[in-house]
Amino acid sequence: MIDLERFRDQIRLQTCYTLINAKGGHIGGSMSIVEALAVVYGKHMKFDVTNPKWEDRDWFVLSKGHSGPAYYATLALVGFFKKELLNTLNHDNTLLPSHPDSLKTPGVDCTTGSLGQGISQAVGVAKAIKHSKKDNFVYCLIGDGESNEGQVWEAVQFAVGQKLDNFILLIDDNKKQLDGLTKDVNVELNFEKIMEAFGFFTQVVKGDDLNAIDVAIQNSKNNKGTPSAIVLQTVKGQGIKFVEKMANNHHIALVGDIKEQLMNELKELEDKL
């Protein structure tokens, strides 16, 4: 049985190392999904690192593809590829492009990055799994900012209409997007009400509470007849205090003082591990 707290800290640490090595990147939205990734990959996902395309696996689609660094750290830690590869993020000829590419990276199920498309691909996979009469689950992680895209709501309707109870949607509700707070840029959505209204089995949990996320996923797996949504109340930059406090932390350069500050915070994590 994997120690989820330790796994969470490892993902956070590896993601930051990866971003430092790349001299910056999408740290805010990567940090806010660390706990979700830890619970999904540490406890619930069925996968085989020696056979990433295993037909009887569960699927994970990172629809908010710009959080790739956290996804890559997770995939490396569970053993899809060596941790050294993380140092090649965004380098020339890398297997780890800023946005996930299923043709390049072992363990990546679907190519994402153009927002809104991941969730549609994921409902397509969930429908295909139903068609094949299998009992595997499809986990899909979207962002609250991403939900500006109309395509998200096309996919949501489809998941309900097709009764895709093997589809578990995780919503990173960190209240921020690239240009600022969601409420200032466009609108802050009440995902709990909206998802319920669409017909999803909906739960709201603290996005940094491993146990709550675990229970919510288990509840979703037990739910029949409708797709499930888990609204993760997160903080952009979650788990790294000085990044949490930054107003604009969607994508930051990690050089000079900022890099030093991050290294100092990471020392605490390192000591814990």
Add this chain to the structure above:
Amino acid sequence: MNVALETEKKTTSFREVYAQTLNELIVEDNDVMVLESDLMKSSSTDFLFEIHPNNCVNFGISEANMISAAGGMSKAGLIPFAHSFAPFVTRRPLDQVYMSIAYSNNNLFIYASDAGIWSQRNGGTHTTNEDIAIMNAMPNCQVFNPSDPVQFKWLMNNYHKNKGFYYVRGGRKNEIQHLYKEDSTFEVGKGIVLHKGSSKIAIVASGIMVSESLKALDSLKQKEIDPTIVDMFSIKPYDADLLQQLIQDNDLIIVLENHSKFGGIGSIVAYEIAKSNNNPTFKHLAIPDAFGEVGSLEFLMDKFKLRSSDIEDTILKYFSDIETNKEKTE
């Protein structure tokens, strides 16, 4: 390739071919999926939703979701066919087609119905004069404009066999004369010389324009003009060898197409002429840089000068220009 020409009068609509062929494929292979966005009654696939409900999915009016979900289905091992009117599987969900299908190397057969002037009474909003240009520029996408029902059916079967990403545009309701006998086989990337002429004139066309070219041949023969007629249904990949041969063997090349003059077959032929050491005269009968409009097929063909008579006029003018030039030099 094993092509025999149909000599009898025999017509089928593209939508009938689409639905009947899908029925055969589903019976043979449970992985075949029929995807619609609230147009199953327009493509005649509605009966498939009755008899094969597990293989048919109606997405409602959400083409972006349909295209990306098709990508997910392909990743999970299914063999999707998606239909909509041409603008709603190109212009509207273009980034979905790009990322979820082409870039992701997913399998999908897109039947883009009522492309170009086939939109007829649906008018300018529903007309695509630019779809070939758009899809040609997309890596991984194979582009076809089948010229008859037999070719259309062959493309569907060929996709099922070989997979990949097929963009196939054409008519929908209209009955279309069979050019090829039922058991003809074709090759992706190979053009078909329907008639080898003796006048050092070649006409290159695809889709409905092949029939117009053949009509022109009949009346031109009476004037002792005998052009070569080529069916270039496979637009990407295209038959560069055949085009180079035509450029070498002919003094006049005419391209007739149900598409904008930019980015279609005419652009390809002009490119091949530019690459060649030979320099035949090039005439292009295509839709100008203009939007479509409401009208019957006949009206639109007249308006955009895509008739067999326009081919004849072009050839006669070519000869009279030569005579005029001769007189000038004498």
